[in-house]
Amino acid sequence: DAKTTQPTSMDCAEGRAANLPCNHSTISGNEYVYWYRQIHSQGPQYIIHGLKNNETNEMASLIITEDRKSSTLILPHATLRDTAVYYCMLNSGGSNYKLTFGKGTLLTVNP
């Protein structure tokens, strides 16, 4: 997905916060930022999404810059089970229901 840019890979120590960046400088005003992850041999898992305000749920926090050109997914206390490919994507909803994932970031949580 050419609309988002993510690092190819990141490492994080178990128990520490994992901060995954995503650049989306051409985001449109009606596009939400979505994060999914895919653990090996499983289907993608929805994590969180937001429009312009920061969001938090039981899995993660999403920080979106004021200009909305970038965002950061935060896993506050990473565990080994958080090792996965994390995808950042944009979607405006409505008839735009076809998800498009880029290559994502492979997060490896190390013991």
Next chain:
Amino acid sequence: GAGVSQSPSNKVTEKGKDVELRCDPISGHTALYWYRQSLGQGLEFLIYFQGNSAPDKSGLPSDRFSAERTGGSVSTLTIQRTQQEDSAVYLCASSLAQITANYGYTFGSGTRLTVV
């Protein structure tokens, strides 16, 4: 069930055979989607069902692919005369509504299809 269930989890078939892949969405989810994911590739949209509306079949790669959704619940993806390039993980997802801005999708674990 608690999640989206797909069966079989793995399928190996000979080139030229037909295969059927099944998806049980989350109860109450009106929207159902099929995607496929080839090795090292991103998601490829195949087909979308929403309630009683006509499905969006625009992503089906050829007329060998078809899908049904009976009674607004279970869906079956059928691939006729399978080819080696059909080998991929076929993912099913469901959501409460079409409007993805408000709801994330819930994916199943997929069916890994290998055509030999």
